[in-house]
Structures are given as structure tokens and as C-alpha cells.
Amino acid sequence: MNDQRRHLRYLVLLSVLLFFPSLGARDFWAPVEPRYAEIARVMFDKGEWIVPTVNGNLYTDKPILYFWLVLIASKIAGSVNEWTVRFPAALGGLGLVLITYKFGKDFFNSRIGFMAAAVIATSVRVIWEARWAHLDMLFTFFFALAMYFASRAVLIEGHRKQMLTAYAFMGLATLTKGLIGVVLPALILITFVVARGDRRLLREARLVAGIAIFLLIAAPWFIWVSLATDGQWIKDFVFVHHLQRYTGGMRHHQPFYYYFTTLPVDILPWTVFVIPALFAYRRCRGLLADPVRLFFALWFLVVFLFFSASDTKRDLYLIPLLPTVAVFIAHYIDDIAAGRLPQDALYRSISRFFFTLIALAALLLPVAVWVLRRDAFWIGLPAAGTLTAGGGAAALFLWHNKPLQAVAATTLMMAVTALCAVIWIFPYVEPYKSRRPFSLEINRIVPSTATLYIYADTMNDFNYYTERDVIPVLQSPAELGRLLAVGKDGYMLIKERDMKRIALIARELIVASETIGSTRWHLIGLGNPIPKR
Numbered sequence: 001m002n003d004q005r006r007h008l009r010y011l012v013l014l015s016v017l018l019f020f021p022s023l024g025a026r027d028f029w030a031p032v033e034p035r036y037a038e039i040a041r042v043m044f045d046k047g048e049w050i051v052p053t054v055n056g057n058l059y060t061d062k063p064i065l066y067f068w069l070v071l072i073a074s075k076i077a078g079s080v081n082e083w084t085v086r087f088p089a090a091l092g093g094l095g096l097v098l099i100t101y102k103f104g105k106d107f108f109n110s111r112i113g114f115m116a117a118a119v120i121a122t123s124v125r126v127i128w129e130a131r132w133a134h135l136d137m138l139f140t141f142f143f144a145l146a147m148y149f150a151s152r153a154v155l156i157e158g159h160r161k162q163m164l165t166a167y168a169f170m171g172l173a174t175l176t177k178g179l180i181g182v183v184l185p186a187l188i189l190i191t192f193v194v195a196r197g198d199r200r201l202l203r204e205a206r207l208v209a210g211i212a213i214f215l216l217i218a219a220p221w222f223i224w225v226s227l228a229t230d231g232q233w234i235k236d237f238v239f240v241h242h243l244q245r246y247t248g249g250m251r252h253h254q255p256f257y258y259y260f261t262t263l264p265v266d267i268l269p270w271t272v273f274v275i276p277a278l279f280a281y282r283r284c285r286g287l288l289a290d291p292v293r294l295f296f297a298l299w300f301l302v303v304f305l306f307f308s309a310s311d312t313k314r315d316l317y318l319i320p321l322l323p324t325v326a327v328f329i330a331h332y333i334d335d336i337a338a339g340r341l342p343q344d345a346l347y348r349s350i351s352r353f354f355f356t357l358i359a360l361a362a363l364l365l366p367v368a369v370w371v372l373r374r375d376a377f378w379i380g381l382p383a384a385g386t387l388t389a390g391g392g393a394a395a396l397f398l399w400h401n402k403p404l405q406a407v408a409a410t411t412l413m414m415a416v417t418a419l420c421a422v423i424w425i426f427p428y429v430e431p432y433k434s435r436r437p438f439s440l441e442i443n444r445i446v447p448s449t450a451t452l453y454i455y456a457d458t459m460n461d462f463n464y465y466t467e468r469d470v471i472p473v474l475q476s477p478a479e480l481g482r483l484l485a486v487g488k489d490g491y492m493l494i495k496e497r498d499m500k501r502i503a504l505i506a507r508e509l510i511v512a513s514e515t516i517g518s519t520r521w522h523l524i525g526l527g528n529p530i531p532k533r
Contacts, residue, residue: 003110004105004110007101007105007110007113007114007117008098008101010114011097011098011101011114011117011118011121012094012098014097014118014121014122014411014415015093015094015097015098015121016094017415017418017419018093018121018122018127018130018414018415018418019090019093019094019127019130019131020090021419021422021423022422022423022426023082023083023086023087023090023131024081024082024083024084024086025082025422025426025427026082026426026427026430026433026434027082027430027433027434027435027436027465028082028085028133028434028461028464029433029434030433030435030459030461031459032132032133032134033085033086033132033133033134034435034459034460034461034463034464035054035059035459035460036066036067036070036085036133036134036135037080037082037085037133037460037464038054038055038460038463038464039052039053039054039059039067040067040070040071040074040080040084040085041080041464041467042054042469043067043071044071044074044075044079044080049068049071050064050221050224050225050228051225051228051229051233052064052067054460054463055458055460055463055469055470055471055473056469056470058229058232058233058236060232060233060236060237060240060241061237061241062135062176062177062178062241063174063175063176063177063178063221063222063237064175064221064225065138065172065175065176066088066135066138066176069087069088069091069138070084070085070087070088073087073088085133086131086132086133088135088138089129089130089131089132089133089134089135089136089137089138090130090131090137091138091141092130092137092138092139092140092141093121093126093129093130093131093137093141094130095141095144095145096120096126096130096137096140096141096144096322096323097117097120097121097126098117099141099144099145099148099323100113100116100117100120100144100323100326100327101113101114101116101117102148103116103144103148103151103323103327104116104117104326104327104330104331106152107151107155107292107296107327108292108327108330108331108334109334111330111334112327112330112331112334113330114330115329115330115333115334115407116323116326116327116329116330116331117326118407118411119267119270119325119326119329119330119407120322120323120325120326121411122269122270122410122411122414122415122418123266123267123268123270123322123326124265124266124267124268124269125265125266125267125315125316125319125322126319126322127414127418129316129319131422134316135176135177136177136316136317136319137319138176139173139176139177139180139181139320140319140320140322142169142170142172142173142176142181143169143173143181143184143185143320144320144323145166145169145172146166146167146169146170146173146181146185147166147185147188147299147323148166149162149163149165149166149169150162150163150166150185150189151295153166153204154189154192154201154291154295155291155292155295160204160206161206163204163205163206163210164206164209164210164213166185166210167206167209167210167211167213167214168213168214168217170182170185170214170218171213171214171215171216171217171218172217172218173185174214174218175217175218175221178237178241178242179238179242181218182214182218184302184303184306184320187302187306188298188299188302188303189205191298191302192294192295192298195294195298196291196294222234245310245312247310247311253311253312253313254313256308256309257308258308258313259304259307259308259313259315259318262315262318263304263318263325265315266315266318266319266322267322267325267326267329269354269355269358269410269413269414270325270326270329270410272350272351272354272355273329273332273333273347273351274325274328274329275346275350276332276344276346276347276350276351277328277329277332279344279346280332280335280341280344280347281332296324296327296328297324299321299324300321300324300325300328303318303320303321304318304321333403333404333407336403337403337404343401343403348398351398351406352395352398352399355391355392355394355395355398355406355410356391356392356395357391358387358390358391358394358395359387359388359389359390359391359392359395360391361387362383362384362385362386362387362388362391363384363388365380365384365387366380366381366384369384376428379424379425379428380424380425382420382423382424383417383420383421383424383425386413386416386417386420387413387417389413390409390410390412390413390414390416390417391413393406393409393413394406394409394410394413397409431516432516432517432518433516433517434461434516435461435462435465435516435521436461436465437514438512438514438516438521439461439462439464439465439466440465441512441514441523442462442466442491442493442512442523443466443467445491445511445512445523446466446491446523450489450490450491451472451488451489451490451491452466452468452471452490452491452492452493453471453472453473453474453483453490453491453492453493453526454471454472454473454474454492454493454494455473455474455480455492455493455494455495455498456473456474456475456476456495456498457473457493457495458473462493471493474492477502477504480492480502480504481504483526484504484505484526487526487527488526488527489526489527490526490527491511491523491524491525491526492523492524492526493521493522493523493524494521494522494524495519495520495521495522496519496520496521496522497519499522505524509524509525509526510522510523510524510525511523511524511525
């Protein structure tokens with residue numbers, strides 16, 4: 001028990017350092033963050049808790065739970081802001097780290113649990129998503145909780161009733177991201193039952209009580225929003241954002257092998273241990289006879305194949321399988337450290353080379369920055385120094401056959417590097433990503449009673465930072481031409497490249513301009529021209 005308490009304290013401290021510092025320090029960056037922020041802002045201002053909208057339209061992509069948590073945090077803070085919108089994601093990251101520890105500890109040993117939690121906490125994808133206003137970390141937390149209690153129910157005798165708790169967390173996962181919150185756990189459990197050939201598990205799944213618990217948690221809001229929107233929300237949610245998204249690509253069409261290229265990046269820097277681990281366990285002897293190993297293997301395979309079969313692919317979709325990868329890596333390192341597996345040539349050569357390469361690349365990075373962007377030299381120096389020291393220390397420990405110390409050095413390296421990015425690198429990048437300054441300039445020029453249009457942009461940054469519930473979007477040159485022909489007063493936001501391409505607007509109508517990153521924006525005065533400032 002003392003070990004568990006110590007491990008949990010360390011993991012909470014690690015997660016807090018990784019996910020929470022300066023969480024609200026930077027502005028919202030497109031594409032998703034401004035949209036979620038604007039949805040929450042409108043709901044907060046209107047006192048709305050049931051129907052999410054954005055730019056005057058129903059928002060039917062995702063359910064409500066993430067926004068409820070944002071609204072609760074905003075009620076406490078007094079307003080919707082960058083911190084309150086990102087807080088549920090960071091909370092989900094913390095929860096995911098702790099539940100990964102429980103997986104490793106309960107089914108293997110406390111050291112594996114501790115290392116698995118450290119691995120998932122310091123993986124590139126988790127660090128990024130836990131500091132970003134995306135709902136995937138919160139969803140994965142609830143999904144992992146459902147899988148935790150389901151695994152205890154099917155793998156540990158005398159814990160069958162814990163399946164009912166799993167149904168409750170499936171309901172919360174569904175309220176966070178949609179039907180995938182129940183479809184994925186169901187597919188994993190059904191596949192496990194089939195592979196084991198144990199129909200008793202199916203009979204003991206407590207389906208009637210479980211479905212009742214699931215519906216009690218998930219159904220009320222879906223019913224309320226359906227009634228409030230005459231069924232339109234449910235129709236779009238199911239047919240557009242589930243069926244069409246899975247089969248039609250939804251602007252994220254990728255080949256079947258896409259996740260073979262993204263998953264290794266997501267779990268960096270720990271990817272280096274996966275290749276020797278796969279070779280070490282390649283024979284998979286006794287996999288079917290070992291229900292624990294089989295359960296984790298099927299969890300990984302079902303999630304990986306399910307999303308690979310979809311036309312719509314995004315790298316963050318695989319976050320739900322990361323706990324299995326973290327436990328796999330931790331199990332391998334534990335076997336190496338305990339002498340159950342040899343420190344073979346593949347493990348030694350790949351791991352030493354990788355961390356030595358990190359140290360050397362980070363050592364040379366300041367030179368490249370000095371040549372290419374001298375103004376960023378001092379900004380990137382702390383991160384480069386951390387990677388040099390951390391990579392060098394990990395390589396040195398591996399040369400001396402000390403894998404546990406290498407894990408500790410890598411964990412510390414990633415934690416400090418993340419802090420360096422938050423403190424120095426993100427503020428440097430901010431002017432290239434944020435539309436807040438130009439939004440404030442727009443508010444200074446454009447009266448609140450005047451209509452503001454935007455051409456071919458749906459990122460919602462300007463909605464949030466100008467505090468305009470609706471900015472009509474002109475989708476085509478024909479639509480813009482009709483507006484200009486009418487001669488209606490108002491203003492319009494348009495990118496320089498679109499203005500050149502459609503050639504319908506005289507440059508004398510430009511009221512204000514701002515370059516954000518590589519994009520130059522113009523504020524156009526429609527109707528009666530206003531002199532450029």
C-alpha cells in the first residue's frame with residue numbers, strides 16, 4: 001500500500017507538471033480549439049445547457065459532456081476562457097495516467113503499472129492532447145475506466161458485478177464523443193468472448209441491468225436535445241457524423257496503412273522500445289491460454305483495425321489504444337530489468353543509437369536555429385539543453401545496462417522539455433497562430449450593430465474573440481458577388497489569397513489588415529467605403 005501511495009503521488013505530480021502549467025496562457029489555435037471555445041461562450045452567455053450551437057448553427061459533431069465540464073469550470077471562474085476550455089482535457093490526461101497505472105498494477109505488478117503510467121504521461125500525443133481543447137483525452141479517460149472495470153469483471157473471479165460500473169463509464173464516454181463510447185468496448189469484449197470460447201462470460205455480462213444503467217446516464221440528454229431541435233440534432237449526429245464520417249472520409253480520407261505511420265510518432269520517445277519488444281515476444285506462445293495478455297492484445301487490435309477500416313482517419317483517433325502500448329512497453333522493460341529477457345543486440349543497438357541521436361540532434365539544434373531564425377535562439381536553448389542532457393543520460397544508462405534508470409531519465413527529459421515548450425516556445429509561436437489581436441482591432445473599427453461577414457473560413461476564432469454569435473460565411477465567389485451587387489452596408493473578412501483569386505473587391509475598400517502566420521487578412525468595408533487607417 002505504501003508503494004501504491006508513493007507511486008500515485010509521483011504520478012499526480014508528473015501529470016500536473018506536464019498538463020496544467022500555463023494551461024490558459026496561450027490563445028486558442030485553429031482548427032478545433034476556437035470552435036469549442038465559441039460553443040461554450042455562447043452557451044455560457046445564454047444560460048444554455050442542452051443545445052450547442054456555433055455561428056448560429058446547430059453543433060451536431062459531438063455530444064455535450066465536455067461542454068458541461070467547461071461550463072461548470074467557467075461558472076466557478078466567472079467566464080469562459082482559455083483555461084476553463086482546456087481544463088477538461090488536462091483532467092482527462094491526469095485520469096488516463098492514473099488508470100493506466102491501475103491496469104499495470106492490477107494485472108501485472110506495481111513496477112509495471114508505474115512505468116506504464118510514466119510512459120503514457122510522457123508520450124508526445126498525450127502531452128499534446130492533454131494541453132489542447134480537444135475532447136479526446138476526456139473520452140479516452142472514460143473509455144479506459146470502462147475497460148478497466150470490464151477487464152476486472154471478465155478476468156478476475158468474484159468481480160463480475162464490476163461490469164455494471166463499466167456500463168456507467170460507457171455512458172459517460174458516449175456522452176463525451178458519441179456512440180464510439182459503447183461500440184468500441186462492446187467490440188473488444190465480444191471479440192474476447194469469441195476468442196476464449198467461453199459463453200459463460202456472455203451470460204454473466206448482466207446485459208439487462210447494464211443497458212439500463214447505460215441508458216440512465218446517456219439517454220436523457222440525447223432525448224432533451226432531440227426534442228429541443230425537432231429531431232434534427234440526432235439525425236445529423238447519427239447519419240452525418242457517424243455513418244458518413246466512417247464511410248465517406250469527411251475531409252480526412254487516408255489510406256489503410258495511415259496509422260502505421262502515425263502511431264510510432266504518437267508514442268515517441270518510447271517507440272524505440274517497441275521494435276525489440278515485438279521481436280522478444282514474437283512467438284506469442286500461450287497467448288490464447290493467458291486471458292490477460294489476450295485481452296490487452298485484442299483491445300489493441302480491435303481499436304487499430306476499427307479505425308483503419310474507416311475512411312476518416314485522424315492520428316488522435318488511436319489514443320484509446322495507448323494504455324495497451326504503455327503496458328506492453330513497461331512489461332518489456334520490467335522483464336529486461338528483472339533478467340527474464342536478455343538485453344539482446346537489437347535492444348542495445350536501437351535504444352543506445354536512438355537516445356544518442358536525440359542528444360546529438362539537440363546539441364546541433366541551436367546552431368540550426370541561429371542560422372535560420374536567430375531571434376528564436378535563446379527561446380529554444382532550454383529545450384535543446386534538456387534534450388541533450390536527457391538523451392545523453394538515457395544513452396549512458398543503456399550503455400551501462402541500467403534500463404530502469406534510462407526510463408527515469410527519459411521521463412524527466414520529456415517533463416522538462418514540455419515545460420520549456422510551455423514557458424518559452426509557445427509564447428514565441430503565439431503571434432503566428434492567434435487571431436485575438438486582429439479581432440480586437442476589428443471590434444475597434446466595426447460597430448456592434450454592423451454586420452460582419454467572412455469569406456470561406458469556419459474556424460470560429462473571430463466569433464470568439466470579437467464575441468459575435470454569428471459571422472455569416474460567404475462560401476463562394478458567386479455568393480460574394482451577389483452581396484456586392486446589392487450594395488449592402490457592412491464589413492467582411494477575407495484572406496489575401498482569396499481576394500486575389502476572385503478579383504471582385506477593390507483594394508480601396510480595405511479598412512485594416514493583419515498578417516497572422518503565413519496568412520494575410522483584410523477587413524473590407526462594404527457599401528460606403530471607409531478610408532483605410
